[in-house]
Amino acid sequence: MATQSQDIVGVPLIPASIAANVASPVAYGQWSQIHEDLAWLRREMPLGVAKVEDHDPFWVVTKHADIQEIGRQPDLFRNTRVRKVLLNQETDRMLSAPRPEDSPSAVNALVSMDAPEHGIFRRLTFADFAPKGIKGLDDQIRAIAREGIAQMIAHGENCEFVEDVALRYPLRVILELLGLPRTDEDRMLRMTQEFFSPQDPDFSDSAAEKTGRAMSYDAAIALKDFFDALTESRRANPTGDVASIIANSTINGEPISHWDAASYYITILTAGHDTTSSSTAGAVWALAERPDVFAAVKNDRRLIPGLVDEAIRWTSPVIHFMRTATQDYILRGQKIRAGDWLFLSYPSANRDEDIFEAPFEFRPDRKPNSHLAFGYGAHVCLGQHLAKMEMRIFFEEFFEHVASLELRGSPTRTISRFVGGVKELPIRYRIAG
Numbered sequence: 001m002a003t004q005s006q007d008i009v010g011v012p013l014i015p016a017s018i019a020a021n022v023a024s025p026v027a028y029g030q031w032s033q034i035h036e037d038l039a040w041l042r043r044e045m046p047l048g049v050a051k052v053e054d055h056d057p058f059w060v061v062t063k064h065a066d067i068q069e070i071g072r073q074p075d076l077f078r079n080t081r082v083r084k085v086l087l088n089q090e091t092d093r094m095l096s097a098p099r100p101e102d103s104p105s106a107v108n109a110l111v112s113m114d115a116p117e118h119g120i121f122r123r124l125t126f127a128d129f130a131p132k133g134i135k136g137l138d139d140q141i142r143a144i145a146r147e148g149i150a151q152m153i154a155h156g157e158n159c160e161f162v163e164d165v166a167l168r169y170p171l172r173v174i175l176e177l178l179g180l181p182r183t184d185e186d187r188m189l190r191m192t193q194e195f196f197s198p199q200d201p202d203f204s205d206s207a208a209e210k211t212g213r214a215m216s217y218d219a220a221i222a223l224k225d226f227f228d229a230l231t232e233s234r235r236a237n238p239t240g241d242v243a244s245i246i247a248n249s250t251i252n253g254e255p256i257s258h259w260d261a262a263s264y265y266i267t268i269l270t271a272g273h274d275t276t277s278s279s280t281a282g283a284v285w286a287l288a289e290r291p292d293v294f295a296a297v298k299n300d301r302r303l304i305p306g307l308v309d310e311a312i313r314w315t316s317p318v319i320h321f322m323r324t325a326t327q328d329y330i331l332r333g334q335k336i337r338a339g340d341w342l343f344l345s346y347p348s349a350n351r352d353e354d355i356f357e358a359p360f361e362f363r364p365d366r367k368p369n370s371h372l373a374f375g376y377g378a379h380v381c382l383g384q385h386l387a388k389m390e391m392r393i394f395f396e397e398f399f400e401h402v403a404s405l406e407l408r409g410s411p412t413r414t415i416s417r418f419v420g421g422v423k424e425l426p427i428r429y430r431i432a433g
């Protein structure tokens with residue numbers, strides 16, 4: 001099987017300006033043009049090839065049904081250790097070169113693995129993240145949500161919702177889950193932002209910006225040292241939290257290595273934080289723009305689970321993951337060849353006109369809401385139930401206290417082609433009572 005630098009020939013070629021936008025972190029920071037481009041692709045070229053400067057060519061998968069078809073066949077469409085996110089050629093070469101097992105450029109993340117390793121690692125914590133496993137967390141999460149609302153109240157009638165509330169909330173839940181103290185909060189926040197958004201100058205080190213790589217190694221190194229100490233401490237004194245479960249688990253009869261344990265915490269921390277805060281902020285943004293929706297949900301709290309699902313669809317904070325074909329395969333009448341690279345566009349699938357009525361409308365009463373923001377198939381988000389529970393509890397508390405809501409300025413979005421979403425959300429509100 002070819003793995004890299006494979007040209008794709010004799011196929012529909014996406015117009016250059018659209019292809020450039022699909023790969024551009026800035027386009028997702030701006031949002032409206034990329035949605036015009038994705039809508040054009042869904043209509044005119046639902047499965048085409050993008051040729052973008054400094055990148056190997058890749059298929060752009062824009063349709064909901066095609067992402068599902070790919071997700072159902074993880075042996076045919078693999079995540080592969082390195083090429084699971086879109087990388088420029090220089091970074092791709094650097095990351096694909098042989099390197100020591102514990103090099104920080106090779107975080108052994110669940111999301112990078114393929115069978116059989118993937119199933120072995122996923123099973124370690126699967127039960128803890130299943131609805132039954134997280135049920136007992138309700139009170140702890142509610143207490144953290146109340147802190148967020150108290151923060152809003154303390155700010156008077158204005159706040160910058162992302163910085164003041166949304167960023168801290170899921171992070172505190174993850175810290176609780178991993179059994180880490182609040183004193184680690186600021187450090188974890190900064191590291192996660194660098195890890196996910198190295199192309200956003202507000203978050204990144206300059207080297208990462210230059211190479212356009214998907215994740216910052218400096219951030220990964222700092223996380224590794226921190227988590228090695230955590231593994232040692234949970235082995236010495238297991239406390240029953242998720243970190244203790246990981247630190248004391250075995251892989252093929254051997255204790256999990258420090259590197260694999262660190263990689264696991266890093267994955268949970270990074271995957272479970274920005275995505276959820278961005279979706280929570282996405283809901284508040286939509287509610288601030290739509291007083292009718294705000295009033296409808298405030299008057300009927302049974303709409304909150306629907307609001308949560310719609311906010312996750314609407315925001316689609318994970319912009320893409322890549323897959324690599326292991327065999328030739330016909331998808332939507334096109335011949336995908338072994339070794340071809342595929343870009344799964346979640347924001348596109350989540351506005352697919354074949355699946356969603358009026359996809360550009362925000363509708364908390366949308367039923368069913370079969371969005372793919374959590375991915376699909378073997379790698380479907382491990383933390384999806386936790387994310388939805390966090391957001392449900394947050395909005396139960398929010399509607400209890402917030403009487404009205406509006407924008408106080410222009411929101412901005414993160415400049416990222418991997419995990420994006422709302423970066424700044426200035427709001428004005430009235431607190432009830």
Ligand code: HEM
Pocket residue numbers: 079110111112122174267268271272273275276279312316317318321372373374375376378379380381382383384386387
């Ligand atoms: C709204 C919030 C979230 C969104 C939109 C989201 C999105 C995603 C997506 C799209 C994937 C699929 C990757 C693929 O197919 O290759 C994924 C995987 C994953 N997510 Fe989430 N996620 C969210 C919240 C969380 C939370 C709260 C946690 C944990 C605390 C978490 C942990 C994970 C992990 C560990 C994986 C890898 C699963 C695997 O490869 O088997 N996520 N997520």
